[in-house]
Amino acid sequence: MRNEIRRLREEAGLSQAALAEALSVSRQTVNSLENGRYDPSLPLAFAVARYFRTTIEEIFHDDV
């Protein structure tokens, strides 16, 4: 699943570690999310959207 996490993070001037700390996940999880290797749970997807003050639909895109 494609997502806009890397773009949003870089626009916010955050490191992966800083975003990971804010979301209470590991830096590897943020890296995996950005590279599309790991699809987050619904609670984590909501947490990401809430953190960037946007919606899940604006961040995550179905590949189909």
Add this chain to the structure above:
Amino acid sequence: MTTSEPKRSLSDGRFLVACGCGLVAAGLLWLVFTIADQPDTAAGALVGGVTVIALAVAVRWWARRRGPSADGGLGRTLLGTADERDKTILTASLAWVGLAAFLANGIALAALALGADGATVIGAVQAVLIAVLVGVFVLLSRRL
């Protein structure tokens, strides 16, 4: 929502209880095999069980030395600070261990039927399962 909860380490008390339960289980296995007049198998089960617990203690000590921000899923999992991706990896790894146990059990029974030493077979099965757990965990940590 789990992602907003603060990280909480697995306490030393809970870890000690888990180790104690493991020792009791290994002791019970030893007792059962001893009563069944299988001293070699009893010794194998006891040595295998104690080895697993010793490994858990050693890895937890190693993970604690690296601190709660340890840059590895294995360390976070052992410290009890695993996030959802770590738990996904652990769950998948344990599923592979289950499959490996199913296969190893069949092979072990065949080996015993062919006259293999019971203690050796039990020790080998335990070693294989530990290797599968660590190997799959590391592999998935790199790929996921």
